Amino acid sequence: MNFALARMRNRLRRLRLKNRDLPPLVRQNLLALEQVHPEQPARSHRFVVLDLETTGLDPNRDRVVSVGALRMVEGRVRLGEVFDELVNPGRDIPVESIKVHAIVPDMIAHARPAGEVFEDFMEYVGTDVLVAHFAPFDLHFLNKIMKVRYGFSLQNLVLDTVEICRSTLLTPDPHGVYMDFKKCGLDALAERFGLEVPERHTALGDALATALILQRMFLHLEQTNRGTMGDLIKLGAVAL
Amino acid sequence: MSDFPLPRIRDFVRTVVPFNTLSDEELTRVVSRMEIAFYPRGERIYHAGGPPATDLAIIKSGSVKVTLPDDLGGEILVDLRGEGDCFGAVSLLQGSQALFDVTAREDIIAFLLPAAIFKDLYSSHTAFHRHFSFSLARNLQAVRRTPDQGLTLLAGGGSLGLEAVLKRSQVSELMTTSVLACLPQTPIRAAARNMTNQRVGSIVVVEQTGVPVGVVTDTDLRVRVLAAGVDPGAPVAEVMSRPIRTIDNKAFAFEAMLEMIRHRVHHLVVVEGERMVGVLSDHDVRVVTGAAPVGVMRDLDKINSAEGLELIHQNLDPVLEMLLRLGGSAQYMLDLATEFNDRLLLKILELTELEMEHQGRGRAPVPYSWLALGSAGRCEQALRTAQHNGLVFMNVPAERASAVKDWFLDLAGRAVERLHTCGFPLSEHGLQANSPACCQSEAQWQNAFSEMIREAGQCALPAAGSLFDLRGVHEEMAFAESLRLYVSQAIEDNRHFLARLARVGPHNRPPLGFLREFVVEKSGEYRDQLDLKVSGLTPLINAVRVLALEQGLTVTSTLGRLAELAKRGILQERFAADLADAYSFIVLLRVARYLEARGAGHEPNAHLDPASLNPAQRKMLKDSFTVTSELQAFLEQRYRTQNAA
Structure with a gap:
C-alpha cells in the first residue's frame, strides 16, 4: 500500500468532515495517521495488537463475541494496558465456534452489545497502530460498526502479521503452490519462534501470541536493515 | 477488571521467588505493571559500567549469563540465570551503573517490573528485602574486590555462579605467603628480635626441610621465657607451642573456617604436602565469608551464666543463612551446627554441674557420658528440632544405684530444661536424658539394647531407630564407643533384627x-x-x-x-x-x-x-x-x- 496516498486520502476526508459535528473520540481517530512516521524506527511507535473471537468465519453473517488487545510500546508488551471484554453478539452462538473459543451463551448474557464495547475500544486504541493476525478479517468487523456509527472506516494504520511474516520469513511463492498460508498460522509461528502461548484461543491470548510474534519481527527486520516504519508498512499494511 | 486477564502469566510469576510470598491481590497489582520484553540470543542486555537497569527482569524462557570483563579482553562468568530467575536487581538497588555484563545465551522472553515498583516491594516486603539484599551484598563484595585481587578469586573458582565461586575459594588464594619463620635451633633472642623488627606477634618454627613444627607467639615469650626464667639464648624449639594446626593449601575457605572454629584458633599454617607455604588468619577467611562465624563460637565460650545461653542460639541462624546464601554444602552446615550445638551442650552441662555443687548436691558421683541420639547423634541437627538424648554412667554397686541415678536424673532434668529454653523442643517419644529409661548405667543400657535387638518385633522401632545413632558428647569415659561396640556385637549375633528394621x-x-x-x-x-x-x-x-x-x-x-x-x-x-x-x-x-x-x-x-x-x-x-x-x-x-x- 502506498502510505503517501493513504495519508492524502485521510487529509481529504478530514477536509470533507471539517464541519460535521463529531465526538472528540472520532475527531482524534481522524488524526491517527499523523502519528505514523515512515522514516523512523518501527519500534518507536505505539501499537495495539488485537484479536477478535467471532461466531464464525463468515464476515457478512457472523458477529464478534470477544475482544482482546494489548498495547506495545518500545517493543514491550504492557501487561497492565490490556483490553479484554466479552461482547453480546445479539444472536445465538453456533456450536462450531464454541468449540474454538469456548465462550458459551451464559458467559455473554450480561455482556454489552458490540456498539458500546466498540466505543471503549476506540478510546483504548486512540491513534496507535493496529496489528492483528489475518488483520483484514478483524478489521472488517471493526469497520462494519465504525461505518454504521460514523459513516467511515477507522483511520488507524493497520498491519497484518500474516503478511509481514509471509513476505519476510518465507521464500517467495507467487503461485501459492507451497501452501504458505498454513505456515503463517499462529500455531505454526508460535512453534517456529519457540513461544509458549498461554490462553491460546481466547481473544487476549491470541493477541498476546501475535504481539510476541511482532516482537520477533521487529528484531528480524532490524537485523536485515528494514527496521523503519516505512519498511513495515510496505511489508504488511492493510489497505485503508 | 478485578481479576487479571492472563491468569497463566500470573501463575508463572507466583512460582518465582520471592514473588511467591505476595498475596493474590498484590501479585495481580504487580503483574499488571509488568511488560513483556524479548531479547535475542547474543544480545548484551546490560553493560558493566553502562547505565543501570531500569527494570527487574524475570526470565520466562531462555537463559542469560552474568559476566565481568577481565583484563585480557575476555570475560569471567559470574552466574547463569534461567527460567524463573531474575536479573537487574543489583544495579536497580545500587543505582549508579550496571555492575555486570548480562548477555542472552538463548532467546529470552522476560517479564519486566519497573524500578519504582520493585523498590517499593523491596522496602515494604521482608521476603524481597532478604532475597535481594543477599545477592546484592555478595555481588557488591565481589565487585569491590575486582580491581586488585578479586579477579583471581573469581576466575579460580570455576563457573557456577558468584556465590559458588566464593564458596570455592581455596586457602591458597586467601593466605598470606610472607610469613616470618625460623629454624628450631634459632636462639629465642634472635627470634624475638626478628618479630619486633617485622612487627608481628608470632613466628613459625620450620625445620630445614620446610616442615612447620611449632609457633612462638608474644604470649609464649612472656609466659614461657620471661616468667619461667628461660635463657634467651636457648633454641626456640624449647618454648614453642605445638602441635600446630595446619591446613592444606587446596582446602576450601569454609574448611579452614571450620578448623578454626573446632580448634578455637585464629591462625592456621598452610601446608602443601608437609611444607609450609603460608599462613591463614580468621581475618583472611572473613573477607570471603562476610559474617564471622568464628566470632559466634567465641561468644558462646565466653558465656558464664545460664541466662546468656538462651539468646545465643539465635546467633546461629544468621550464620546458617550466610552459608546457605553462599551456596554452602549441607555438610558444612551440619558440621557447623553440630559443633555449635555440642559446645552449647557442654556449656550447659558445665554450668549445671556447678550449680548443683553450689546447691549442695555435690559433684558427679561417677564418670558419665551425655549421649546425643537421633539427629543430634547423627551430627545432623542443623535446626532446633526436638531433643533426643540420653545419659550413661559408670556401673555402681546395687546399694549406691538409686542415689547415683537420682543425682544424674537431677542433672539431666536441669540440662534438658535448659536446652528447652535454648529453643530445642522436648522429644515426643520421651527419648530424653531426664526420663529414667534414658538415664542409666552402662550395664542397664547394654541390657536395653540387647532386649531391643532380641525382641525387635515388640518394641516401637521407628523411635528406637534414633537410639542407634548414639554419639557421646560430654565423654568422661568412652561409654558411647563401648556401647556402640556392644550393639554391633549384638546385631552380629542376631541378623534377624536388621531385616525387621529394614522392613x-x-x-x-x-x-x-x-x-x-x-x-x-x-x-x-x-x-x-x-x-x-x-x-x-x-x-x-x-x-x-x-x-x-x-x-x-x-x-x-x-x-x-x-x-x-x-x-x-x-x-x-x-x-x-x-x-x-x-x-x-x-x-x-x-x-x-x-x-x-x-x-x-x-x-x-x-x-x-x-x-x-x-x-x-x-x-x-x-x-x-x-x-x-x-x-x-x-x-x-x-x-x-x-x-x-
Whole structure:
C-alpha cells in the first residue's frame, strides 16, 4: 500500500468532515495517521495488537463475541494496558465456534452489545497502530460498526502479521503452490519462534501470541536493515 | 477488571521467588505493571559500567549469563540465570551503573517490573528485602574486590555462579605467603628480635626441610621465657607451642573456617604436602565469608551464666543463612551446627554441674557420658528440632544405684530444661536424658539394647531407630564407643533384627505418585503440602542406618555412612553419591525454608508446598525422592534374599 496516498486520502476526508459535528473520540481517530512516521524506527511507535473471537468465519453473517488487545510500546508488551471484554453478539452462538473459543451463551448474557464495547475500544486504541493476525478479517468487523456509527472506516494504520511474516520469513511463492498460508498460522509461528502461548484461543491470548510474534519481527527486520516504519508498512499494511 | 486477564502469566510469576510470598491481590497489582520484553540470543542486555537497569527482569524462557570483563579482553562468568530467575536487581538497588555484563545465551522472553515498583516491594516486603539484599551484598563484595585481587578469586573458582565461586575459594588464594619463620635451633633472642623488627606477634618454627613444627607467639615469650626464667639464648624449639594446626593449601575457605572454629584458633599454617607455604588468619577467611562465624563460637565460650545461653542460639541462624546464601554444602552446615550445638551442650552441662555443687548436691558421683541420639547423634541437627538424648554412667554397686541415678536424673532434668529454653523442643517419644529409661548405667543400657535387638518385633522401632545413632558428647569415659561396640556385637549375633528394621522403611515411602508427581497431603492444616522430614529425609536416613548397622560402622552421620558404605562396596559409588546429593538437597531445602519462616516470623515446620519451588528445585526434589525409593528397593531385595538364604 502506498502510505503517501493513504495519508492524502485521510487529509481529504478530514477536509470533507471539517464541519460535521463529531465526538472528540472520532475527531482524534481522524488524526491517527499523523502519528505514523515512515522514516523512523518501527519500534518507536505505539501499537495495539488485537484479536477478535467471532461466531464464525463468515464476515457478512457472523458477529464478534470477544475482544482482546494489548498495547506495545518500545517493543514491550504492557501487561497492565490490556483490553479484554466479552461482547453480546445479539444472536445465538453456533456450536462450531464454541468449540474454538469456548465462550458459551451464559458467559455473554450480561455482556454489552458490540456498539458500546466498540466505543471503549476506540478510546483504548486512540491513534496507535493496529496489528492483528489475518488483520483484514478483524478489521472488517471493526469497520462494519465504525461505518454504521460514523459513516467511515477507522483511520488507524493497520498491519497484518500474516503478511509481514509471509513476505519476510518465507521464500517467495507467487503461485501459492507451497501452501504458505498454513505456515503463517499462529500455531505454526508460535512453534517456529519457540513461544509458549498461554490462553491460546481466547481473544487476549491470541493477541498476546501475535504481539510476541511482532516482537520477533521487529528484531528480524532490524537485523536485515528494514527496521523503519516505512519498511513495515510496505511489508504488511492493510489497505485503508 | 478485578481479576487479571492472563491468569497463566500470573501463575508463572507466583512460582518465582520471592514473588511467591505476595498475596493474590498484590501479585495481580504487580503483574499488571509488568511488560513483556524479548531479547535475542547474543544480545548484551546490560553493560558493566553502562547505565543501570531500569527494570527487574524475570526470565520466562531462555537463559542469560552474568559476566565481568577481565583484563585480557575476555570475560569471567559470574552466574547463569534461567527460567524463573531474575536479573537487574543489583544495579536497580545500587543505582549508579550496571555492575555486570548480562548477555542472552538463548532467546529470552522476560517479564519486566519497573524500578519504582520493585523498590517499593523491596522496602515494604521482608521476603524481597532478604532475597535481594543477599545477592546484592555478595555481588557488591565481589565487585569491590575486582580491581586488585578479586579477579583471581573469581576466575579460580570455576563457573557456577558468584556465590559458588566464593564458596570455592581455596586457602591458597586467601593466605598470606610472607610469613616470618625460623629454624628450631634459632636462639629465642634472635627470634624475638626478628618479630619486633617485622612487627608481628608470632613466628613459625620450620625445620630445614620446610616442615612447620611449632609457633612462638608474644604470649609464649612472656609466659614461657620471661616468667619461667628461660635463657634467651636457648633454641626456640624449647618454648614453642605445638602441635600446630595446619591446613592444606587446596582446602576450601569454609574448611579452614571450620578448623578454626573446632580448634578455637585464629591462625592456621598452610601446608602443601608437609611444607609450609603460608599462613591463614580468621581475618583472611572473613573477607570471603562476610559474617564471622568464628566470632559466634567465641561468644558462646565466653558465656558464664545460664541466662546468656538462651539468646545465643539465635546467633546461629544468621550464620546458617550466610552459608546457605553462599551456596554452602549441607555438610558444612551440619558440621557447623553440630559443633555449635555440642559446645552449647557442654556449656550447659558445665554450668549445671556447678550449680548443683553450689546447691549442695555435690559433684558427679561417677564418670558419665551425655549421649546425643537421633539427629543430634547423627551430627545432623542443623535446626532446633526436638531433643533426643540420653545419659550413661559408670556401673555402681546395687546399694549406691538409686542415689547415683537420682543425682544424674537431677542433672539431666536441669540440662534438658535448659536446652528447652535454648529453643530445642522436648522429644515426643520421651527419648530424653531426664526420663529414667534414658538415664542409666552402662550395664542397664547394654541390657536395653540387647532386649531391643532380641525382641525387635515388640518394641516401637521407628523411635528406637534414633537410639542407634548414639554419639557421646560430654565423654568422661568412652561409654558411647563401648556401647556402640556392644550393639554391633549384638546385631552380629542376631541378623534377624536388621531385616525387621529394614522392613520399617517401606511403610514410609517418598511421596512420589505413579507419574512421578508429588503426592501431597490431602487434608488438614498442611493440605497440598509435603512433609520434608517425614517423607523426604526419614526414609533415606532409616535405610542408610540399617546398612550402617549391618556393617557395624562407627560413623553416625548419614553422609559419613554413605561414604563408608561406598568405600566398602556395599553401595555403588555412583549410587551413594546420588543418595548423598539427594540427602544434601533436602537438608538445604529444609534449612532454607526454616530460615525463611523464622525470618518472616512464622513458626517453622517441615512442610512445603511443591508449587512454591522453582522448576529446577522441583526436578531436583523429585530426583531425590526417586533415588531414595531405589535405596529402599535395594534394601528390600537385600534382606529378602538374606532371609531366604
